[in-house]
Amino acid sequence: MTSTMKAIVLSKFGGFDAFEMRDVAVPAVGPRQVRVRVHASAINPLDYQIRRGDYADHVPLPAIIGHDVSGVVEEKGANVSEFDIGDEVYYTPRIFDGPGSYAEQHVADVDLVARKPRNITHLEAASLTLVGGTVWEALVTRAQLAVHETILIHGGAGGVGTVAIQLARAMGARVITTARRSNHEFVRSLGADEVIDHTSEDYVPVVGELTRGQGVNVVFDTVGGDTLTRSALALADGGRLVSIVDIAQPQNLIEAWGRNAAYHFVFTRQNRGKLDALTSLVERGLIKPVIGAVLPLARIGEAHELLEGGSSRGLRGKVVIDVAGQTVELPAG
Numbered sequence: 001m002t003s004t005m006k007a008i009v010l011s012k013f014g015g016f017d018a019f020e021m022r023d024v025a026v027p028a029v030g031p032r033q034v035r036v037r038v039h040a041s042a043i044n045p046l047d048y049q050i051r052r053g054d055y056a057d058h059v060p061l062p063a064i065i066g067h068d069v070s071g072v073v074e075e076k077g078a079n080v081s082e083f084d085i086g087d088e089v090y091y092t093p094r095i096f097d098g099p100g101s102y103a104e105q106h107v108a109d110v111d112l113v114a115r116k117p118r119n120i121t122h123l124e125a126a127s128l129t130l131v132g133g134t135v136w137e138a139l140v141t142r143a144q145l146a147v148h149e150t151i152l153i154h155g156g157a158g159g160v161g162t163v164a165i166q167l168a169r170a171m172g173a174r175v176i177t178t179a180r181r182s183n184h185e186f187v188r189s190l191g192a193d194e195v196i197d198h199t200s201e202d203y204v205p206v207v208g209e210l211t212r213g214q215g216v217n218v219v220f221d222t223v224g225g226d227t228l229t230r231s232a233l234a235l236a237d238g239g240r241l242v243s244i245v246d247i248a249q250p251q252n253l254i255e256a257w258g259r260n261a262a263y264h265f266v267f268t269r270q271n272r273g274k275l276d277a278l279t280s281l282v283e284r285g286l287i288k289p290v291i292g293a294v295l296p297l298a299r300i301g302e303a304h305e306l307l308e309g310g311s312s313r314g315l316r317g318k319v320v321i322d323v324a325g326q327t328v329e330l331p332a333g
């Protein structure tokens with residue numbers, strides 16, 4: 001093993017040019033850690049928020065960021081019995097606590113690490129770790145979505161929405177989602193029962209019609225804006241709303257109070273248990289990764305630009321980084 005590795009370093013907060021490719025030291029492996037040869041990573045909104053400086057107090061520079069790893073164990077600590085050298089694994093590094101995944105190698109606490117699903121590639125697995133853990137936390141742990149309940153998922157064609165539709169369907173729920181007209185057939189193929197074109201329709205009265213005035217049991221917010229306020233109007237009495245989006249502006253939740261609603265805000269906590277549950281669904285064919293674009297590690301700035309403006313370019317699903325190779329796949333739009 002060499003003592004250095006290639007990594008993308010965030011040297012300043014700012015635009016797409018804030019990253020530099022550098023040779024950096026490979027971290028040492030602790031007793032309950034593994035060193036993983038990273039084959040693939042992915043881009044999340046959290047990544048570009050960090051790059052812009054939204055979390056400057058939590059990320060001292062220079063920094064290696066990134067929140068998805070799929071790769072192969074190359075070294076393990078003295079007290080690690082869960083994995084062997086050569087095992088294929090996937091996980092999300094600790095957020096705001098040490099180096100991230102924009103690098104050829106990564107060292108992680110073993111309790112975060114899960115076995116990669118056998119039936120998907122590293123590129124596909126990397127698209128699922130942060131998103132999968134977040135969606136599991138939102139729908140299973142917080143919303144406690146039940147069989148035969150109805151859920152409204154905002155942003156069904158996005159990186160989070162594509163997984164949320166599939167998980168909700170696997171849980172036996174009726175799924176309503178919002179998407180551009182051009183994505184309706186696509187989100188239906190993932191398991192959406194009804195689709196609302198949010199660019200031309202007001203989802204609140206449409207949900208009322210689709211639920212015969214009852215409203216939905218759960219709303220999952222992946223888009224922000226005024227969703228917290230307006231979605232209350234689409235909730236059934238005693239409904240639950242789960243949001244993974246920062247609240248940029250104060251919002252009036254009086255309608256939620258009137259419906260005896262519960263609001264949950266998720267900044268996901270990662271662990272192996274969530275990924276093991278996700279792996280089971282993936283290997284049973286109930287959740288399939290949706291990749292909208294792939295770029296190599298050296299083009300990380302372009303990947304950020306693509307995700308930030310992706311909906312206007314026809315992006316569906318995740319932007320994935322091929323760390324071990326040079327794959328380039330861009331949306332047709």
